[in-house]
Amino acid sequence: MAVPSRSWSSSLMRSRWLSPTLLVLAWELGARSGVIPAHTLAAPSAVVVTLWHMLMSGELPVSLAVSSVRVAAGLGIGVTLGIVLALLAGLSRPGEVAVDAPVQMLRTLPVLALSPLFIVWFGIGETPKIALIAFGSMFQVYLNLYNGICGVDVRLVDAARSFGLGRVGLIVHVILPAALPSLLVGLRYALSVAVLILVVAEQINASAGLGYLINNARDFMRTDIIVVCLIVYAALGLAIDAAIRAVEGRALAWRPRLVEV
Amino acid sequence: MATLLDFPHGQPLTTAVPRPPAPIVRLRSFSRGFGETRVIDRLDLDIAPGEFVALLGRSGSGKTTLLRTLAGLDDVDGDEVDVPASRAVVFQDARLLPWKRVWKNVALGLQGPDVRARAEAALHEVGLGHRLDAWPLTLSGGEAQRAALARALVREPKLLLLDEPFAAVDALTRMKMHALVLALWTSHHPAVMLVTHDVDEALLLADRVLVLDGGRIAHEERVASERPRRIGDESDARTRLLHHLGVAAAPSAGDTGALRRSHV
C-alpha cells in the first residue's frame, strides 16, 4: 500500500544520482527551450552526439593519444628525477646538503610561471610542455619520498642492522619499503599536477592534442566540443587515479587497513 | 686504560677448581655517556659461554645502553669490548618489518642454503608454524615476540640479547614465554643476557643476576638451584636484589607487580 511507495521514494531521495540527473535534465530543457543558447553551453544530447562523431572520425582518439604521450613523457622524466634526487638527499649527508636546499628553494616557484622561460629555451614544440610537466611532477615525488625516507623508524633500522644487514640491505629491505607509502602519495600528487599543467601548457600553443581541440572549438564557439574535451580530461584524471589505487592495493597489502584478517 | 687492580674479580681461585672457559663477553672499564651525563661508568662484565645472565636496573639506569653495546649497535671507540660476532637481539617491541611476511622477517639477512626451510623450522620451534605467511601487523603481542625470538634463534647465536622482551605481554603469555625461553636455551645453549626490571623473572630464569646502578654492576647474585624454579624459591636473594634496587621487599614473595609499579 503506502509503505512500498514511501520506501521507493525515500530511496530515490537518498540516491546520490538524483540531483546530478535533475541538473542534466534542467540543462537539456534549458538548451532546448532556448534559455541557454548553444554558443553559451551546448545541450547534453548535443554533447553526446559530438562525442560519438569525434570518436568515430578518430579525431578524439588521436588527440587523446597526443596528450597522453605528453603526460607520460613528462611524468616519466619528472618521477624518475624526483626519485633519484630524494634517494640522494635522503640516504647520504652530502647528498642532503647538495640537493635539498636548492630543491626546497625552487619548489616555491609556481611552475606555470616558468612557461615563458621554457618557451624561450625550448621553442614552442613538444619540449617545453613535457619539461613543464616533468618539472612540476618532480617536486611532488621528491618532497614526499624525501620526507618518507627521513621518517623511517630508526628502531626498525637498528633491528635490521643487528641482524647483519649492510647499507644496501638496509635500503632495500627497510628504508625503501618504509618510504613506499610516501612515494605513492607523491605519485598521486604528481599525476594530478601533471594533468593540470598539461591543460594549461596545451592551450598556450599546440597543433595537436586535447588543448588544440579546445582552442579550435573556442574560435568557432563550439561549446559541445569544449565540453567533450572537459569530459575527456576528467576521465584521464580518473583513469590515472584508478591506476595508482591498483598499485597501492598490491604494494601496501601489509597495511592493517587493507589486510583481510 | 684499565689496570689489573681495577678488576673486581680478585677473589682467589683455588687451584683445585678447573680453569673456567674463556668468557664470551668481556668488557673492561667500559664507559658510555650522552653529553655530560655518564650512563655507563667504567663497567666490567664477563659472561661465560652458555651462561644465562639477567640484568636488573631501574628505568634509565643504562640497561638498554649496555645491551646496545653488546649488540654492536653503537660504536665502541677504543674501549675494551669483546663480544662474539654471532649474536642476536630480541627487543621489547618485536620490531618485525611490517611489509615482510613473518617467515621473511625471520629469514632477514640470513645467509647460506635453505633459508626458507630454516626460518620455517625456527617458527615451528616457537609454536608459530601456523602463521608462517601472516603479515606481522596481524600478530598478537605474544606471537610477535615469539616471531622475534625465532628470528634471533635461527641465527644460532653464541650470545642472545633480550631487552625486556616480556614487558609488554600479559601475565599468562609471559609465563609461557619464560618456559619457551628456558626450553630454547636448554636446546641451543647460547649465552643469554636478559634485561628485565622484574626481580622474580630474573630469579626464575638466570644463573646469575646483576644489578646495574650508578653506571656499574652494583650487585651480583648467583642462583644455583635446579630449574624449573618457582617464584618465591629464592626469597633471600630476592630481598637483597630489591634492596640494591632501592625498593623495600614486598611482604609476600611472588608479588611481581610491586617492583614494576614502583618504576612506572
Ligand SMILES: Nc1ncnc2c1ncn2[C@@H]1O[C@H](COP(=O)(O)OP(=O)(O)O)[C@@H](O)[C@H]1O
Ligand atoms: N640516544 C640517547 N641520547 C641521549 N640520551 C640517551 C640516549 N639513549 C639513552 N639516553 C639516556 O641514557 C639513560 C639510560 O638509558 P637506557 O639505557 O635506555 O636506560 P634503561 O634501558 O635502563 O631504562 C637515560 O637517562 C636516557 O635518557
Ligand SMILES: [Mg+2]
Ligand atoms: Mg631500556
